[in-house]
Amino acid sequence: MTKLCLRILSIALFMLPYVAAHVYGQSGNYTFQINDQLDERIYAIDRLTFYEDESNEMELEDILSPKMAARLKINPDFNKHQFSTNKTYWVKVAIQKTPGSKKNWLLEFYDQTIDEITAYIPVGNGFKEILLGDKAPFNDRVFSHKNFHIPVENQSEGTDTYYFKIRSSQKADIRIAFRSYNRFIYYALNEYFLYGIFYGMILIISLYNGLIYLAIKEVKYLYYVFYLLSVGTFAACVDGIAFQYLWPSRPEWNQPASGLFSFLIIVFALLFSTHFLNLQRRFPSMHRCFHILLIAKTVLFTLGLTFFPVLLEIQIYDIVPFFLILFSSIYVWVKGYSVARLFVIAYGVLFVGVGLKAMVHTAIIPHSTVLYYSLHIAFLVEMLLLTLALGDRVKILKDNRDRAMLRSLRQAETNAKLKEKVNRELEQRVNERTQELAHKNQLLLEFNQQILEKDEEIKRINALLDKDIWKLKSQIRENLQARITNKRMSYADFTKIFPDSSSCLRYLEQVKWENGFSCKTCNHGKFSKSSKIFHRRCSRCGHIESATAGTVFHGIRLPIEKAFYLAYTVISEHDKLTLEELSKLLDLRVNAISSFRVKVKLQLEMKGIHQPEWEDIVLERSHELN
CATH class of the missing domain: 2.60.40.2380 (Immunoglobulin-like)
Structure with missing residues (x-):
């Protein structure tokens, strides 16, 4: 009672x-x-x-x-x-x-x-x-x-x-x-004892993840360290611990510092989540949305720092980034990314904590000690779960690697057996092929002997043919010379002998170099082919000489086959043709015909030849070329 x-x-x-x-x-x-x-x-x-x-x-x-x-x-x-x-x-x-x-x-x-x-x-x-x-x-x-x-x-x-x-x-x-x-x-x-545990855990876990970053160089660990440090400093600002121990003589830093670290929490939470969940590949639209959130939060923070200090306080819209992080983690988990399982739980707890803190701060729900410290509790649970999530990720990746290595070993064993089988089959086929090649090689030796015998026969026949060809060429040249020296040959007959520029250049090449090549620059007698047809390149100095060089046809602007006929009219009976008749016959201007004929006649006068032959006209300095 x-x-x-x-x-x-x-x-x-x-x-x-x-x-x-x-x-x-x-x-x-x-x-x-x-x-x-x-x-x-x-x-x-x-x-x-x-x-x-x-x-x-x-x-x-x-x-x-x-x-x-x-x-x-x-x-x-x-x-x-x-x-x-x-x-x-x-x-x-x-x-x-x-x-x-x-x-x-x-x-x-x-x-x-x-x-x-x-x-x-x-x-x-x-x-x-x-x-x-x-x-x-x-x-x-x-x-x-x-x-x-x-x-x-x-x-x-x-x-x-x-x-x-x-x-x-x-x-x-x-x-x-x-x-x-x-x-x-x-x-x-008791309060400071609990604060010591809270901030000590943040520092220890930050140091642990910082060392992991230095070991494996994955940027997600660095973002996670910055995220933890931002959480710790923000909590210290809210609790007054930062003012007491970090800047006791700078009270003007209290409000900007609280706004700064609440801003950094969201920034590093978004960056860490983006890399941990690999949103760029697994959820591209949300990856872009996170970038928009970063820009929007940066703008609000800048406005709060410069014009509207109220924006530096915790607002109800600060729940949005954490909600989107939670939604993204659930999405990629459902899509089969098992690494996100603990991440989902961690941000589920944090989302609840942030929501309760924002509602207490804006007086939507009444104050209580548990609700006042809801963000601390949520951060502590989330921090432990995210650390486990990072470790779980390593474990899952290790298991995947082990399974991949096991598959590789099994595949290697299968490949080794297959390779052994293939080697045996190849060895058998090589032996068969070797025997076949030896037989064929014997046949090739016999055929080669027959070919050598045929080659000797062909050489003998070629020697006879060369002799006959030489005689034939001599006869053709004599016939060609006879036809050209025929002073009564018409234009139609002449074009049958020199129908185009190639035939004219080929004739000049034969007449000019029939006794051998001699370089105009260094008198070297050996040459190589030039990139241009009917040209020869000196093997010593590299001088390139055309077939028309040193002839009356060098540098003319007339078609060479027509110039050939004009030169022929100088020594033929067609010399009596008037310039107008030649112009009409060759479709050339009178001045061009007259100039070229004068050039030919001047050459003959310079040589002192009164009864010129064809080659006297073709070669300007035949005594030098020969």
Whole structure:
């Protein structure tokens, strides 16, 4: 029965503040009573007496005036979501002192992100002013703790009234704890112990994955290290640990640092997920979507850093990247990428944690200790699961490699057996082929002997043919010479002998070099073929000489076969043909015909030949060429 009464009494004491809030209503004031039986009481702003100063110009004297007494009241419908960054909040806390208490007491503000807290502590007949908030240097605090604390004086009877002037550039969670020093020390030591475990695990896992990156050079491990460090630093900013240990003299860094590392968390989460899930190959559309998200988040961060600081806070839309990462991991897992199984669980937990933190931050759901630390818990679980996922990925890849090696060994054994079989068959075929080739080789030797005999016979016949051909050529040349020297040959007969330019050039080549080649530059007698037809190239100096060089036909602009006939008219009876008749016959201009005939006659006059023959016309310097 006694235990039951004590329980009822405890419940009554616990419910007393709520009952008091409704009893006093809108105009009531709640008073903290020092009681050694209760080590701790925590009240949110909806259970505190406060006033919203829209002018931001009121001072303590204005708040203490009689007309403000009715305006300072409890508003049970007010929550963090209604907090305005454009207003100043005045909070009144009344403490009924109990000098007989054996404990020391303090007031504590939980939200470490509040910019300015001016505490007015009753001292005698006045008030002592203490500046708190994350805009004040850390070393100015009464206690070296991440939260803001005000010691409570309890030496005399009566009720002390404390006033707090609060301003913040981001939504603040005005929550005041009234607790004893013993409770505070116990709570602080346990909290910092858990923080040490949390941040120590982040550093250890970061170092572990950094060493893995140095060993295997896979960029996903580097992104994961940066992601973990961003998570750790962001959590330290939110907890006030970063301000306490990293930049205690730089309070102006608090808000930009929190925004920076929340931005880096999303950036490295997207990059790590892209490489871990291999989205470029397995989910290209989501890979492009991630790039768009990176650009959008970068733009928002830049705007928040320069123009709109509110964008640096955690927003409800920050859930979107983590939702897309979770969706992508589920998609590639369903598509058969088993490496993503632990990744899905990790980001499922993180997605829930981020969602709860964002809803608590925007006051969509009420505050609680578990929900306040939901992001820490989610990050811790996700960090462990992602580390296991990276190890699981290595294990899966190793198993795949082992299976591939086993298949390769089995295939190698099969190939070896097949190779042995093929070698035996090849050896048998080679033996058969060798015997066949030996037989055929014998036949080839016999055929070769017959060919040698035939070759001797052919050489003998060729010698006879060469002799006959030489005689025939001599006869043809004599006939050709006779026909050319026939001074009554018509143009039609002449074109049968020289029908085109090739026949003319071939004739010049024969007449010019019938006694051998002699280079005009170095008098060398050996030549090689040139890239151009009817040209010869000196084997010593490389000089190239054409068949027309050194003849009356060199450099002419007339068709050479027509020039041949004009030269022939000089020594034939057709010399009596007029220029007009030759022009009509050859389809050439009169001037061209006249110029070429003059050139031929000048050559004959220079040689002093009065009864010229054909070769006297063809060769300008026959005595040099021969």
